[in-house]
Amino acid sequence: MSLQLRNIRLPLADFALETDAIFDQPITGIFGPSGAGKTSLLDLISGLRRPVAGAVQVDDKVIFDAADRLNVPPRLRRIGYVPQDLALFPHLKVRANLLYGYRPALIENELFTLGHVAEVMEITPLLERNVTTLSGGEQQRVAFARAILSAPRLLLLDEPMSSLDSRLKKRLIPFLLRIRDEFRIPLIYVTHDAGELVALCDEVLMLERGRLIGRGSPADVVA
Amino acid sequence: MTAEAWQIVFFTIEVSALSTLLILPLGVAVAWLIARREWAGKAVVETVVMLPLFVPPVATGLLLLMLFSRRGPLGSVLQRGFGWDIVFTWRAVVLACAVMSFPLLVRTAQAAFEGVSSRFEDIARTLGASEWRVFATISLPLATRGIVAGAVLAFARAMGEFGATAIVAGMIPRKTMTISLSIYQNIQLGHDAAALPLLFVSIGIVFITVLCGQIISTRKRPR
Amino acid sequence: MYAAASLTDALKEIAAAYEKQSGDKLRFNFGASSMLARQIEESAPADLFFSADEAKMDALEKKDLLLPGTRRSLLSNVLVLVVPTDASAAPKSAADLAKPEFKKIALAEPQTVPAGIYAREYLQKLGLWDAVKEKVVPTENVRAALAAVESGNVEVGIVYKTDSLISKKVKVAVEVPAAEGPKISYPIAVLKSSGQPDRAKKFAEYLAGPTPRSVFKRFGFTFAK
Numbered sequence: 089m090s091l092q093l094r095n096i097r098l099p100l101a102d103f104a105l106e107t108d109a110i111f112d113q114p115i116t117g118i119f120g121p122s123g124a125g126k127t128s129l130l131d132l133i134s135g136l137r138r139p140v141a142g143a144v145q146v147d148d149k150v151i152f153d154a155a156d157r158l159n160v161p162p163r164l165r166r167i168g169y170v171p172q173d174l175a176l177f178p179h180l181k182v183r184a185n186l187l188y189g190y191r192p193a194l195i196e197n198e199l200f201t202l203g204h205v206a207e208v209m210e211i212t213p214l215l216e217r218n219v220t221t222l223s224g225g226e227q228q229r230v231a232f233a234r235a236i237l238s239a240p241r242l243l244l245l246d247e248p249m250s251s252l253d254s255r256l257k258k259r260l261i262p263f264l265l266r267i268r269d270e271f272r273i274p275l276i277y278v279t280h281d282a283g284e285l286v287a288l289c290d291e292v293l294m295l296e297r298g299r300l301i302g303r304g305s306p307a308d309v310v311a
Numbered sequence: 312m313t314a315e316a317w318q319i320v321f322f323t324i325e326v327s328a329l330s331t332l333l334i335l336p337l338g339v340a341v342a343w344l345i346a347r348r349e350w351a352g353k354a355v356v357e358t359v360v361m362l363p364l365f366v367p368p369v370a371t372g373l374l375l376l377m378l379f380s381r382r383g384p385l386g387s388v389l390q391r392g393f394g395w396d397i398v399f400t401w402r403a404v405v406l407a408c409a410v411m412s413f414p415l416l417v418r419t420a421q422a423a424f425e426g427v428s429s430r431f432e433d434i435a436r437t438l439g440a441s442e443w444r445v446f447a448t449i450s451l452p453l454a455t456r457g458i459v460a461g462a463v464l465a466f467a468r469a470m471g472e473f474g475a476t477a478i479v480a481g482m483i484p485r486k487t488m489t490i491s492l493s494i495y496q497n498i499q500l501g502h503d504a505a506a507l508p509l510l511f512v513s514i515g516i517v518f519i520t521v522l523c524g525q526i527i528s529t530r531k532r533p534r
Numbered sequence: 535m536y537a538a539a540s541l542t543d544a545l546k547e548i549a550a551a552y553e554k555q556s557g558d559k560l561r562f563n564f565g566a567s568s569m570l571a572r573q574i575e576e577s578a579p580a581d582l583f584f585s586a587d588e589a590k591m592d593a594l595e596k597k598d599l600l601l602p603g604t605r606r607s608l609l610s611n612v613l614v615l616v617v618p619t620d621a622s623a624a625p626k627s628a629a630d631l632a633k634p635e636f637k638k639i640a641l642a643e644p645q646t647v648p649a650g651i652y653a654r655e656y657l658q659k660l661g662l663w664d665a666v667k668e669k670v671v672p673t674e675n676v677r678a679a680l681a682a683v684e685s686g687n688v689e690v691g692i693v694y695k696t697d698s699l700i701s702k703k704v705k706v707a708v709e710v711p712a713a714e715g716p717k718i719s720y721p722i723a724v725l726k727s728s729g730q731p732d733r734a735k736k737f738a739e740y741l742a743g744p745t746p747r748s749v750f751k752r753f754g755f756t757f758a759k
Contacts (some may be wrong), residue, residue, distance in 0.1 A: 161436070163439045169433075173430065177435075188440070189437075189440075359754075380685050399682075481671050483672060484758070485668075
């Protein structure tokens with residue numbers, strides 16, 4: 089899977105996000121200080137925000153082109169999103185949350201069934217619980233599972249572990265690797281934690297004040 | 312309380328409940344639009360919706376009288392189409408109550424929708440939900456508490472409606488006589504004492520109604 | 535002067551001439567005599583009261599609110615049944631009011647306002663009141679009943695002949711002959727609380743004179759015996 093951002097321009101509060109980049113690794117990290125525009129970058133990839141210029145292409149399908157006034161809405165992009173606050177629907181139980189984006193017709197293999205995904209994320213015992221009663225780590229895994237069950241071709245994660253302690257982070261990293269290996273969904277992973285970058289990412293892009301100022305392996309970037 | 316007085320009380324409750332039910336669909340829709348959408352002329356729409364709160368009720372009554380009289384633009388259509396008389400019938404009471412309490416419903420429901428984090432709606436979109444599904448399964452359930460509080464307020468307002476009703480429905484015993492109109496008429500006739508039981512009943516009903524509304528809207532919801 | 539609503543147009547014309555001639559300024563409060571009487575009882579500032587029935591004046595006299603010696607009955611009137619000028623159906627007699635094509639009948643409030651009381655007494659005398667009372671739309675005063683007929687929101691109304699004459703939007707369907715109808719009488723009196731009783735008396739006497747009489751006559755009023 090390759091994601092191309094061409095001459096994107098998205099005005100933000102203090103500056104404009106301007107990027108031109110290709111994402112074609114299994115796990116690409118986006119690294120930068122807070123306020124750099126990382127969340128806005130994920131928003132525009134998922135279709136939740138519209139750039140004023142540029143184009144976005146996934147494999148050979150153009151999903152956004154400002155010049156042609158082409159904009160595929162989020163619900164048709166099949167790009168999953170786990171936001172920073174997880175946004176688990178508080179009025180639905182875990183099972184209903186998980187199945188929200190599930191459409192059997194889209195599924196090409198049995199990997200993406202509720203039973204299998206729940207097993208891989210180790211949340212099977214939690215299915216009938218209220219999401220608000222879950223622990224931080226449990227909520228995290230439910231959020232991952234919910235996104236996976238919509239069978240996305242790309243998954244965006246916005247600092248998913250920022251609110252967890254390092255012990256919990258270590259425990260969750262394998263689950264993210266399972267997403268890559270078991271479900272083969274490419275990830276774009278935003279974080280400001282160097283440890284997560286090194287543990288997970290094949291390539292890292294650095295974002296500062298709306299611009300990509302560098303790209304390389306995690307080791308290069310962190311140094 | 313005489314039998315006649317009880318008839319007046321039940322009639323007032325019935326028309327208030329009916330008018331509240333009638334404005335719910337449109338009121339919730341308008342509230343959602345104002346909370347979640349922008350469009351040219353939105354400020355004008357918001358102002359028109361709020362007008363009955365500020366325009367003198369009798370002026371609103373006069374406007375309704377002109378529109379819905381048998382010769383009026385809307386009244387003549389209803390006459391010819393359905394054989395409905397509006398002015399001087401119970402329908403005029405429902406109409407006056409509906410118009411006067413509409414802004415209260417919209418304001419409260421609007422606040423309820425604004426209180427639902429738009430992140431929930433965004434994530435639902437990334438999970439493939441259409442705009443209608445987002446509204447029905449996310450926005451509406453999460454705003455329900457506020458909407459119910461708005462309906463309660465609208466009901467209470469309808470119970471106390473006087474000025475517009477007096478103009479467009481008249482004070483016809485057993486047909487359009489509400490609690491407020493009856494109290495007014497008793498004062499006109501010099502029967503102040505006869506108005507007292509109705510006064511206490513109406514205060515009692517509205518007190519209980521608004522109290523329920525308060526309890527509903529301020530109870531802690533699981534986050 | 536607090537005066538019955540049905541006197542509005544006639545009194546305004548008379549007042550314009552009187553003000554020029556006498557130099558006194560007149561201010562009016564027109565409304566249902568019942569409402570005006572109530573306001574006077576609650577000490578509203580009035581010099582003169584010109585009522586559409588004797589009962590309201592009696593009530594004030596009982597409460598000793600009238601200046602003795604100033605009360606006199608001046609005018610009379612006649613009831614008519616009116617319909618909108620473009621109406622397709624019109625009653626040929628009061629009995630027709632019971633017919634289904636007349637769904638709503640506008641009257642001034644039949645318990646308190648003189649025009650409504652007169653109308654109700656007439657219908658009661660004919661034995662029709664029970665049949666039609668469900669159709670009655672009570673209005674605050676006789677002019678409001680007239681307006682209801684003009685708007686077409688009711689099929690028929692019972693008002694004074696004098697009201698029907700000033701409106702182009704209604705036509706008279708039935709006139710209640712004075713002999714058959716209720717005895718209508720408009721008394722006038724100066725109020726004890728008046729701050730200018732002499733001027734008030736002067737105007738009251740003027741109203742009985744020839745010039746105002748011809749104005750009243752032109753508007754359709756008749757005169758008290």
